[in-house]
Amino acid sequence: MDMNERLQELSRRAKASIEAAMDPDKLNEARVAFLGKKGELTAILKGMKDVAPEDRPAVGQMVNETREQIEQMLDESRKAFEETIRAEQLKAEVIDVTLPAKKNLVGHRHPNSIALEEVERIFIGMGYEVVEGPEVEYADYNFTKLNIPEDHPARDEQDTFFINDSILLRSQTSPVQARKMEEGKLPIRMIAPGRVFRSDEVDATHSPSFHQIEGLVIDRNITFADLKGTLEEFARELFGPETKTKFRPHHFPFTEPSAEVDVSCFKCGGKGCRFCKGSGWIEILGCGTVHPNVLSMCGIDPEQYTGFAFGVGLERIALLKYEIDDMRLLYENDVRFLKQF
Numbered sequence: 001m002d003m004n005e006r007l008q009e010l011s012r013r014a015k016a017s018i019e020a021a022m023d024p025d026k027l028n029e030a031r032v033a034f035l036g037k038k039g040e041l042t043a044i045l046k047g048m049k050d051v052a053p054e055d056r057p058a059v060g061q062m063v064n065e066t067r068e069q070i071e072q073m074l075d076e077s078r079k080a081f082e083e084t085i086r087a088e089q090l091k092a093e094v095i096d097v098t099l100p101a102k103k104n105l106v107g108h109r110h111p112n113s114i115a116l117e118e119v120e121r122i123f124i125g126m127g128y129e130v131v132e133g134p135e136v137e138y139a140d141y142n143f144t145k146l147n148i149p150e151d152h153p154a155r156d157e158q159d160t161f162f163i164n165d166s167i168l169l170r171s172q173t174s175p176v177q178a179r180k181m182e183e184g185k186l187p188i189r190m191i192a193p194g195r196v197f198r199s200d201e202v203d204a205t206h207s208p209s210f211h212q213i214e215g216l217v218i219d220r221n222i223t224f225a226d227l228k229g230t231l232e233e234f235a236r237e238l239f240g241p242e243t244k245t246k247f248r249p250h251h252f253p254f255t256e257p258s259a260e261v262d263v264s265c266f267k268c269g270g271k272g273c274r275f276c277k278g279s280g281w282i283e284i285l286g287c288g289t290v291h292p293n294v295l296s297m298c299g300i301d302p303e304q305y306t307g308f309a310f311g312v313g314l315e316r317i318a319l320l321k322y323e324i325d326d327m328r329l330l331y332e333n334d335v336r337f338l339k340q341f
């Protein structure tokens, strides 16, 4: 058999092996068998030394042509395999866009959070900053510095969760006032939202843990008129532009004079309804001008500076705004309830 025939025969066998290969592994085996280091074509090349020198160029060319043929066949076959694999992959990954989507179960914002953001928006709009204080507080800040002396009934164990004689769960957000004043940076315009604790039984209007928003403004020449104007504006923004406010004299140890503020019932406009228990008014907060004792105890000269303060119950605002008649609903976190707001 001359060289030409040998090469043609080899090429035919290579073709048959390549066509018979059912997967890329078998194809690779065919490549190794014919073109590999120990492959048949390589063996022929190694035998070139036995070919007469004058025949070598022609034989060399034939070997190269055969190599190219086999390489081309291998290449085509490899491409065909790749295409089939890709087609199968695409088929397997097909997405049926007509299938109903999976429902994404996200929670819902709590009415307290919605109400708080609304109150923060209003006061930030008036140039206030939002400040936070600790929930576990010194009796000193919760009471003493706020002009609530040792024997004051507000300190009663019945109302307060004491941890020891001098530390307690804060019963109001007012201690944040004292902390802010002690920092000594004036003027102050702040609100302090947060959780407070009182030893109360749970019912429709009470909970041992609830939230307040404290407000404090300290500057030169602040008067009760500033307090009135601010809270009137706050009430109008929160409950609507028609809302009227009424300041009733009251007593708080940390303010003098002090008042409780009622807003005209936004349900009946003040005529009297079930919502306002027939009175036409709804109580929303306590306030007053900061007591000079509080200023001095917190390092501010009451001869130079005056201020006002107020305290709002966050739950009270949320219950009013969304006409919820049982506070317990706010703590149960039933999504069916929360979803309504």
Ligand code: DAH
Residues within 6 Å of the ligand: 171, 172, 173, 174, 214, 215, 252, 254, 255, 285, 286, 287, 288, 308, 309, 310, 311, 312
């Ligand atoms: N801390 C008071 C309370 O818990 C609410 C309050 C009333 C805060 C009057 C004030 C204020 O800052 O001036 O009942």
